[in-house]
Amino acid sequence: MNAFKKFLIALPLALGLSVAQAAAGGYPLDHFPTGKLTEQAALQNGAKLFVNFCLNCHGASSMRYNRLMDIGLSEEQIKKNLLFSADKVGEPMKISMDPVDAKVWFGAQPPDLSVIARARASGAGSGADWLYTYLRAYYRDASRPIGWNNAVFPSVGMPHVLWEMQGSRGATIEDIKAVKDEGGATTGFQKIVVSFDTDGNRTEVKEKVDGHPHEGTTVTLGKAEGGSLSAARYDEEVADLVAYITFMSDPSAQARTRMGVWVLLFLAFFTVLAWWMNKEYWKDIK
Structure with a gap:
């Protein structure tokens, strides 16, 4: 628990912002399309985007590559298309960047994203809402060292890694x-x-x-200009990426939901059966 608390405290600092500033953005959050969480194609595309754009700097040490089989990918597909920073599918999603180099390049080591979708939940919206809005709220700011700023995360330290898709605005x-x-x-x-x-x-x-x-x-x-994708298509790609990051923060969530439905149905059936048996048992006595 102490390590998790330290992670939550260090997260804004790792992106070049104080905790107070990070909470002071005040930009309204857009609603993440939750239907993406049950679409295998969206989750698979999100996994591809995560490996190609996020896993270069951010690790996900609590997530193992073999959990990607839960979203319909085979072991061969994982090895061929997504296994760039490990040798076996049973290994966690770590990065090869040295922490010392990270501090020199970024001022702090980029945070692990294993549970970022849960850590960013607040009264303003879910963690998925925050991520979905954040990745679509970058704008050009030449006064910043990285050349970018963010409406959700003012004075952000992370550059806009998806800018070629969205364009500049x-x-x-x-x-x-x-x-x-x-x-x-x-x-x-x-x-x-x-x-x-x-x-x-x-x-x-x-x-x-x-x-x-x-x-x-x-x-x-x-309005964004010069991107390789239309605004609507970019939003779809970001939604897929956020869907995967949300899945990654709790890979068993869908299985638990399905099991919960069957448990509730069983309890409902058992309640009716128990009521009927009680009625039959006591009818002659009454």
Whole structure:
């Protein structure tokens, strides 16, 4: 349990952000299409995307390759198409990158993604909702070392690894806040609008706001341009990837659900049978 707590605390830091900042994004989460969790084709495509785009830096040490058979893949298919960082299908999904090198390149070792779908669940939505929105919320920001930023995870340290599929886009960030004097009294309100174009170039405009507007930050993402996929198709690919990551966090979930249905049916049948036997047993006595 202590190791798991440390993982949760270190996760935002490993991506270059403090815990407080990570929670302060405030960007609304989109609903992940949960039907993907029962589609074998979606899970298999998600596994392929995970191995090709995520497993280069992020490990999944609690997941073994042979569990991919649970989503309809044969041992031969796993060996031929997905087994790049191990020799046997019984091995966990680890990466070969040295932790020391990771800290030099990224500032911290990229977190293990075995249970990220569960760790990211909150009152704002499920972990799958968070991941689905996060992977679709990148925008160009030339002021960042990696050239990217994220509406869900401000000042993110992870680059947009799927940008060639989605393309590049800008964003507009509108921040309304109170202006206070030296004594702390509110003297007015100011709106700061920061815009990024598709190359990440930044412009900023400040203006006074009359009345008593609602304070807060609003992020509006622009339209992606130059990607190899349409916006709808990119969303489908991300949904497949998130479906696999969610499956990976609890591979036995579907089996437990199916078993639970049969258990409930059995209990319902047994309840009726017990009621009937009780009625037959007591009818002559009453």
